[in-house]
Amino acid sequence: MELLQHLYLGFSVAFSPENLAYAFVGCLLGTLIGVLPGVGPVPTIALLLPITYILPPVAGLIMLAGIYYGAQYGGSTTAILVALPGETSSVVTVLDGHQMARKGRAGAALSIAAIGSFFAGCVATLILAAFAAPLVKLSFKFSSAEYFSLMVLGLVAAVVLASGSIAKALAMIVLGLLLGLVGTDVNSGIARYDFGLPALQDGVDFAIVAMGIFGLAEIMKNLEQKGEGAPITERLGALYPNQQELRQAGPAVLRGTAIGSLLGILPGAGTVLSSFASYTLEKRISRSPEKFGRGAPAGLAGPESANNAASQTSFIPLLTLGIPSNAVMALMIGAMTIHSIQPGPQVMSSHPELFWGLIASMWLGNLILVILNLPLVGLWVKLLKIPYHLLFPAILVFCAIGVFSVNLNDFDVVLLAMFAIAGYVLSRLNCEAAPLLLGLVLGPMLEENFRRTLIVSRGDFSIFLTRPISLGLLMLALVLVLAVAIPSVRNKRDDTFAAED
């Protein structure tokens, strides 16, 4: 049937020797960049955009796409090994992935992440090929009210992530939202929270907050514990996961793939929301939720699959509608425009070899990445055996240069130090940092959709409840809040009753 014909065309394009080579280079570059904390796929793709002038369009896009999901793989590597999220979506990977590493299961964690991501990538690519058109129709139903409610749901779901008190988790989310609002307001052009400093008028970059609160504060936390500079993990566990871990991770991979494929299509922070949502789901339905945050394989496998699936399906709005779903896709549009290809619904029919070649090379890219990464697991894990007092200056160097490279702004580096202090203080106070990062990323989008909805409804707040999908999402959020709050209320009541007896 037609789909098979298209796929045949696609594979014949993707398997040509030069396209293969470009895919390989892209994946390799992407992994290296993802491993380096602070340097993300966006600046790299931006740097390499001029190269696509000389390359044929398919080759250029294939290479750029390879960099994109290569960075996802690499980002999870540093998240697991040194608790440094290289990518926004790797934040969740830190939670259980790093704990697994600390228990000596670093090899297993890296393998689970690689295999889960590969599976998710394959499935998502299939979905991309088969369901591109109908899925886009689904995303049409989402207007700004639905996006707002979805983000509220996502933020509430982040509360479930936190192992500490609900109030603290909510406070961190709100703090993250406020940090996200720093900068110039889009609608009015008025600078907010900028303290008169021009450097703050563009807002606080995610990388700075992540490096400071996760990366540098983690260094301080580690130093406080080990006076002797012992390595992060004494035991070098098996390189591959054992039966039990695979059994726990397997179903999580399936669920994560489903979540990621759906959420990735929606423009916005698809990969971030997917990984958070997957973690929440796994924690809720797990038989042993107390293991989460301490090295539960399901807590690693689900989010990893989700974010890889989302990064594949985030190509759908680009290839079918010509709408970028995130910054990387926007750069892809740039690459296509350089070759006078109009991104939009007609790309599928006017440049079929581009469309299907790109899709086929995505699957190929996932394969290349698994082949690249699984053998390298041993190498990465060896890194952990370096005594910590030799390792942490390297982390310090990469964070500092990485942050500087985002905007080539030395004020950002000073901000990094401030967030490092803040991160350490927060961890001493038992406040979870992950919800803060989610709030930071979603804050601006939340506000934009909020404003837009109210403009459309002319100030009528009830529109969030009258639109069915929006209502459904908000109800789900309410249910989640109650589900989390009521057990703790019930426990307290039991305690008081027991005390009375």
Add this chain to the structure above:
Amino acid sequence: MGPGFLPFWLGICLSGLGALITVKAFSANSSTHQGNRADWRALCAISGSVVVFGLTLRTTGLFVSLALLIMIGSMAYRAVRWKVIVGNTLFLLFFSWLVFIKGLKLSVPL
């Protein structure tokens, strides 16, 4: 409903949550802090080194400010030895040059 709307109300939420947390902290069933003492030396060394790096990068160039970063940052570790710091510094300077200048062609003042 201007640019201050959302920040204002978020601020109110945050204050409310903060009050809630404070009240809960002083109530009967809260636990006292267990764990290690705060490591002030690490805090100052790491954040201080980053600030120094940021301030000296443009004036003294990458290598000097990076060396300062590494040396001051290494002070965070209590049992630090001079030879280790110097060795680590040289290695990291070389490695950073390789990755960031030759590899990524980052436009950092040298």
